[in-house]
Amino acid sequence: VEEGNSSFIESAIIDLHPADIAEIIDELDAQEAKYVFSLLDDEQGADVLMELEDDVRERFLKILSSKEIAEQLEQLDSDDAADILGELSEDIQEEVISQIEDDEVASEIVDLLNYDEDSAGGLMQKEFIRAQMNWSVMRCIAELRRQAEEVEKVYTIYVVDEKNELIGLLSLKRLLFASPKSLIEDLYSNKKIISVKAHDTKEFVAQQMSKYNLESIPVVDRQNKLIGRITIDDIIDVIQEEAEKDYQMASGISGNVEARSSVFRLTRARLPWLVIALFGGLLGAQVIKTFEPQIALHAMLAIYITLIPAMAGNVGVQSSALIVQGLANNTLRTTDLKTRLTKEVSVALLNGAICAALIFTFNYIFYQDIRLGVTVSVALMTVILFASFFGTVIPLILDHYNIDPALATGPFITTLNDVVGLFVYFAVSLLLY
Amino acid sequence: VEEGNSSFIESAIIDLHPADIAEIIDELDAQEAKYVFSLLDDEQGADVLMELEDDVRERFLKILSSKEIAEQLEQLDSDDAADILGELSEDIQEEVISQIEDDEVASEIVDLLNYDEDSAGGLMQKEFIRAQMNWSVMRCIAELRRQAEEVEKVYTIYVVDEKNELIGLLSLKRLLFASPKSLIEDLYSNKKIISVKAHDTKEFVAQQMSKYNLESIPVVDRQNKLIGRITIDDIIDVIQEEAEKDYQMASGISGNVEARSSVFRLTRARLPWLVIALFGGLLGAQVIKTFEPQIALHAMLAIYITLIPAMAGNVGVQSSALIVQGLANNTLRTTDLKTRLTKEVSVALLNGAICAALIFTFNYIFYQDIRLGVTVSVALMTVILFASFFGTVIPLILDHYNIDPALATGPFITTLNDVVGLFVYFAVSLLLY
Numbered sequence: 001v002e003e004g005n006s007s008f009i010e011s012a013i014i015d016l017h018p019a020d021i022a023e024i025i026d027e028l029d030a031q032e033a034k035y036v037f038s039l040l041d042d043e044q045g046a047d048v049l050m051e052l053e054d055d056v057r058e059r060f061l062k063i064l065s066s067k068e069i070a071e072q073l074e075q076l077d078s079d080d081a082a083d084i085l086g087e088l089s090e091d092i093q094e095e096v097i098s099q100i101e102d103d104e105v106a107s108e109i110v111d112l113l114n115y116d117e118d119s120a121g122g123l124m125q126k127e128f129i130r131a132q133m134n135w136s137v138m139r140c141i142a143e144l145r146r147q148a149e150e151v152e153k154v155y156t157i158y159v160v161d162e163k164n165e166l167i168g169l170l171s172l173k174r175l176l177f178a179s180p181k182s183l184i185e186d187l188y189s190n191k192k193i194i195s196v197k198a199h200d201t202k203e204f205v206a207q208q209m210s211k212y213n214l215e216s217i218p219v220v221d222r223q224n225k226l227i228g229r230i231t232i233d234d235i236i237d238v239i240q241e242e243a244e245k246d247y248q249m250a251s252g253i254s255g256n257v258e259a260r261s262s263v264f265r266l267t268r269a270r271l272p273w274l275v276i277a278l279f280g281g282l283l284g285a286q287v288i289k290t291f292e293p294q295i296a297l298h299a300m301l302a303i304y305i306t307l308i309p310a311m312a313g314n315v316g317v318q319s320s321a322l323i324v325q326g327l328a329n330n331t332l333r334t335t336d337l338k339t340r341l342t343k344e345v346s347v348a349l350l351n352g353a354i355c356a357a358l359i360f361t362f363n364y365i366f367y368q369d370i371r372l373g374v375t376v377s378v379a380l381m382t383v384i385l386f387a388s389f390f391g392t393v394i395p396l397i398l399d400h401y402n403i404d405p406a407l408a409t410g411p412f413i414t415t416l417n418d419v420v421g422l423f424v425y426f427a428v429s430l431l432l433y
Numbered sequence: 434v435e436e437g438n439s440s441f442i443e444s445a446i447i448d449l450h451p452a453d454i455a456e457i458i459d460e461l462d463a464q465e466a467k468y469v470f471s472l473l474d475d476e477q478g479a480d481v482l483m484e485l486e487d488d489v490r491e492r493f494l495k496i497l498s499s500k501e502i503a504e505q506l507e508q509l510d511s512d513d514a515a516d517i518l519g520e521l522s523e524d525i526q527e528e529v530i531s532q533i534e535d536d537e538v539a540s541e542i543v544d545l546l547n548y549d550e551d552s553a554g555g556l557m558q559k560e561f562i563r564a565q566m567n568w569s570v571m572r573c574i575a576e577l578r579r580q581a582e583e584v585e586k587v588y589t590i591y592v593v594d595e596k597n598e599l600i601g602l603l604s605l606k607r608l609l610f611a612s613p614k615s616l617i618e619d620l621y622s623n624k625k626i627i628s629v630k631a632h633d634t635k636e637f638v639a640q641q642m643s644k645y646n647l648e649s650i651p652v653v654d655r656q657n658k659l660i661g662r663i664t665i666d667d668i669i670d671v672i673q674e675e676a677e678k679d680y681q682m683a684s685g686i687s688g689n690v691e692a693r694s695s696v697f698r699l700t701r702a703r704l705p706w707l708v709i710a711l712f713g714g715l716l717g718a719q720v721i722k723t724f725e726p727q728i729a730l731h732a733m734l735a736i737y738i739t740l741i742p743a744m745a746g747n748v749g750v751q752s753s754a755l756i757v758q759g760l761a762n763n764t765l766r767t768t769d770l771k772t773r774l775t776k777e778v779s780v781a782l783l784n785g786a787i788c789a790a791l792i793f794t795f796n797y798i799f800y801q802d803i804r805l806g807v808t809v810s811v812a813l814m815t816v817i818l819f820a821s822f823f824g825t826v827i828p829l830i831l832d833h834y835n836i837d838p839a840l841a842t843g844p845f846i847t848t849l850n851d852v853v854g855l856f857v858y859f860a861v862s863l864l865l866y
Contacts, residue, residue: 015624015625016625017625017627017645019644019645019646141609141610144609144610145610148606148610153648154604154605154606155588155648171586171587172587172605172606172609173581173587173605175609176574176577176605176608176609177574177577177578177581191448192448192449192450194450210666210669210670210673211452212450212452213452213666215586215588215648215665215666232648232665232669233643233646233648236643236665236669236672237643239669239672239673239676240643240672240676240762243672243673243676243677243680244676244758244762246680247676247679247680247683247754247758248754248758250680250683250684250754251683251750251751251753251754251755251842252747252750252751253751253754253755257755258755258758258759258764259755259756259758259759259764259765259773259776260759260764260765263776263779263780263783266755266776266780267780267783267784270748270751270780270784271783271784271787273747273751274744274747274748274751274784274788275787275788275791277743277744277747278740278744278788278791278792280743281737281739281740281741281743281744282740282792282795282799284739284740284743285736285737285739285740286736286799288735288736288738288739289736292732292733292735292736295728295732295735296732299725299728299729300725302721302725302728302735302738303718303719303721303722303725304714304718305721305735305738305739306714306717306718306721306738306739306742306851306855307711307714307715307717307718308714309739309743310710310713310714310717310742310743310746310847310848310851311707311710311711311714313743313746313847314685314706314707314710314843314844314847315703315707317684317685317843318684318685318686318703318706318707320684321680321681321683321684321686322684322686322690322691322692322699323692325677325680325681325691325692326691326692326693329673329677331691331692331693332692332693340692343692343696343699346696347696347699347700347703350696350700350704351700351703351704351707354704354708355707355708355711358708358711359711359715362715366715366719409684410750411747414743414746414747415743418739418743422739
């Protein structure tokens, strides 16, 4: 396909959106990618760079000189430029920064690199529109025209006082319809200004923006001075990442991989959980070993030896998933422990009773063994109660100590409940046999 | 707290954001809620109504007359009004609609009710800004001022021709800085207009908006006529719901419940999965029963009877989670089957070899039984390969037939792999003993 027919490719690509061009480049090898890239104009090139998959971009940046990288970064919003720069090694970072021609741009990017990438400061951009409260509408429009050149998307104008403290908001719509002579201080709204501090976590920023339906949020420092803004497109990525992270944890995958990651990365993300599960399984084996004489006496006991722990695992995952989700979207508080437990125990009693009745019936139909039926249904009921209890309490405790509660889901909770399940099953059988 | 001290409450609440007032009302009982609600002015009241939790709002709407509901709806954006109306029963819907005074508003809402709530039409609102391409900037601003009264947030102005077909976009920023006499047709951009059709799914809309970083997207009908727009705040809800739904499916919970839902709803959401797992467990029991003579001969075989299926379950969940996530965020295609399988098998070989080596070592240390060690490690390796295969293939097949691949995760895949795991374990033991 890529046989140097440049005018054809150029005409086919030139009108595409950068996100679409990036998708095409993701599929090409480095040399082809560089060739297609060279056909794009500067601004388009920088946007495409930003939209590439992380690993494709990493490979691609390696074949560019630091001067070329610097040229691309100058075209980008400061937050995106800082993100890309942050992916490079320290010495290449310095080289690239020294190659950026516009000093102001360079210092903005360096400034952004100082913030923790998981904080509001790490997400914010330096491009935003600022108005002084004592300006007239006319002066404001003139000043904005100058500022707006570098601000790709204007949502809300931030109104500041002479100390650069954020004191209000002004919508572009309001400005458009105002008489040219009126003053900003008569137009802006100083009620309900929702802002975040630079050291707030990105999860907090996402919560605020989604709760208050904002498309941009101003970022202030500890003295309430306006230092940046965060736009909704960056927050959508945060929301998606968060959701994916919790889902992956619950499935026993760590470290933000995806189906397309390399075999090595995928193995590294999955193996630790499997080893944990393996040790849990060995613990379970030890429990079975302890009760071996019991099995030798009553071989029929062996047939439910996988059902009971498996059910315990499933119930535990259900309970912990609801807690983890509730904590993630802020509808649950750690202090809700008592209410949650009461509800979980009620649900467990209901589900447990129905499942126990079912298994008693089936056991009777298949094996006509009432004693085994009683053992397995009592064990099932008990195990469902235990699993619900652990599934509820453990994530809440982890959260209380500021450990990610999602750790408690997946293989961890399944394995714990496997062992508990086996123990309960044999304990009940000892009582009844 | 709520002792009729109205002026105190009013002053405390009046300056809060509707989302915060809604949070307070969520915690009150119906009578207190109605009282606090009565203190709010009309617009604030409607916004608060929109922000309430679904079940709180449902209870609350029951104590309002259809006239009162109609008054609230008139204050809301058409999409929100249609959403709330859609939650009511058909006859109350009709009553409320007949009580809406403004005929245009009523017909807009009725129109929106016709769309499937999971389609772009079900998400869109009728409030947007439209400009004819032959207008001058001055005329455009005058017309916009009229239209903008009912449009809360203006992002982009949609440019249409005389047949109301969408032909371009114009940013407010561009309009603000244009000379009053220039024509819209010289200002607007007709490149890369990204729009959706009314019958597109909401997942598709979410993908488009997040891929192209849009804060609003125009909705057109089959003839490319402009009929509405969708704003990013509604799409954030879609993204969150989708992610939560997949996570819940993987945890064996169906039907969009949360920790705060009633005991009955929680039970109903969880029981079906437990029953599926129970039947799987019974199948497993049947497998064990078949091999009972083998266990009776070699009782030590029993000790790994839970470890093998549990590991199979974990591996299956890992594989399927990656596929489900890849399909959900569109980084995977159903046609990728061969590539995916090769990669999965490689990962499985690596993880399997390491886990098999571990268990062989531990088995030797604890039980000094080489034959058992060979049996369990061969079985583990085989089972990990099988589980990876099923975990990869089943969600891809479901997706191919347009069934939600998330169905294949959670208890379903665990249970399948439990049964396969048991079978493999005993089959290997038959070969070696």
